[in-house]
Amino acid sequence: MRASRLVSTVLLLQNRGRMTAKELAEALEVSTRTVYRDMESLSNAGIPFYAEPGHDGGYELLDGYRTRLTGLTAGEAESLCLTGMPGVAADLGLGAVLTAAQLKLTAALPAGLRDRAGRISERFHLDAPSWYQDGDHTPHLTLVAEAVWNQREVRMRYERWAAPHEVARTVQPYGLVLKAGHWYLVARTDGRLRTYRVSRILHAEVQPATFDREPGFDLAAHWRDYLKQFDARRYHGTATLRLSPHAVARLPDLLEPAIVDAARRTATEPGPDGWIEVTVPAESAEHTLPQLLKLGADAEIVAPRELRERIAQIARDMARLYQD
The missing domain is CATH 1.10.10 (Arc Repressor Mutant, subunit A)
Structure with a gap:
């Protein structure tokens, strides 16, 4: 040294x-x-x-x-x-x-x-985290990276969304991906490749055992496929919207790329008022409503009816809240 x-x-x-x-x-x-x-x-x-x-x-x-x-x-x-x-x-x-x-x-x-x-x-300088948020706190990142370099198994405790929330896993780490300030570990577990958010690793220990990587594994290609599958899993429905010209211009700044791309593909010809109709992928109402509320009065939900009624109720509640 x-x-x-x-x-x-x-x-x-x-x-x-x-x-x-x-x-x-x-x-x-x-x-x-x-x-x-x-x-x-x-x-x-x-x-x-x-x-x-x-x-x-x-x-x-x-x-x-x-x-x-x-x-x-x-x-x-x-x-x-x-x-x-x-x-x-x-x-x-x-x-x-x-x-x-x-x-x-x-x-x-x-x-x-x-x-x-x-x-x-x-x-020239690269700043990986996205606007309005810091990158994850990842105290175990260096240890996991060492295991990736040396093809060593890792025993870890991991916090996940589903119950039971804390689980123990022994994984074979294939690679690390940095996306928008968040580190993800791609690792083989129980014969399958899975993705773990490194900030949710509660404890990790590198094991003496080594492993052989799958021949021909391409981390970049795997990550592209994972993102496609991720969108397919979470977008299990659609929503039909009417958008003003102002909303159309603001879409790339306010909504996710998958929604923006779908809106562009399905857009109808503008009506006399300049508004267009689009069909976009949608998650549950709990996830979709906060996204669409960003557009304010420049977007109208046409379908599904449940989503339209939910946002109408939110608008009534907000009007009462701000009424003098």
């Missing part, structure tokens, strides 16, 4: 030029005292740098010095697919190796390409 940090220190100075002890400490996630000790070790090893005291001082390699210690470790190579997602890498416990891999790659580039790579990281 210390040897890797010393190499990273040299690469930082090589890529960025002069750096203070505080800047090095922040980049390497160590104390400034550790930086002082490391710099002394590098000096004893013959690395040609000089240090300038004062506010504008710092450490800097002598002109022309370049290290060729740019070989990637296995962990650093695995982390390269996450170079555009530093937050995700940190969640998975790969933050340090990702930084080291980026430093080695940058050090191997010619000066012009190094500048371009630096500009990209300065000007």
Whole structure:
């Protein structure tokens, strides 16, 4: 670990030029005292740098010095697919190796390409969670990720919606998926692939037993199929709506993609008032009503009758509540 940090220190100075002890400490996630000790070790090893005291001082390699210690470790190579997602890498416990891999790659580039790579990281950033909500609290994510890397079984206690709400499972973790700030574990249990929300794992232990992954398993393809099946399971009914032009324009911002796509496919020609009629997938009334209420008076439920009566009652109750 210390040897890797010393190499990273040299690469930082090589890529960025002069750096203070505080800047090095922040980049390497160590104390400034550790930086002082490391710099002394590098000096004893013959690395040609000089240090300038004062506010504008710092450490800097002598002109022309370049290290060729740019070989990637296995962990650093695995982390390269996450170079555009530093937050995700940190969640998975790969933050340090990702930084080291980026430093080695940058050090191997010619000066012009190094500048371009630096500009990209300065000007593009991925923020995975959706608006108006934070990502899940996932204290067991790093442990689960380790089990995924090493194909180790995981014994866990899991909180689910159905009764009994708390269950114990031994799973074979195939992969992790990050969707809209939420982490999901795809794992084989009792001979079937299932999906678990990582934030609902109450306790987890990596087991000594290893497992063989299903040959040809494609995580991305599996997740696409899972989403299609998920929508098919929860949308067991339909609703017919009349929508104003204003509601049509706001649909992508207010409703789920499956509903928006169905509305576009089934839309009739606008009437004299500009309103259209659409047929969209619907869950139970408890789930559908809050969605449609977002459209306010720009949407009218035509069918089913039960849903129309429910929303009419909500409108009457709200009118009484706000009546002077």
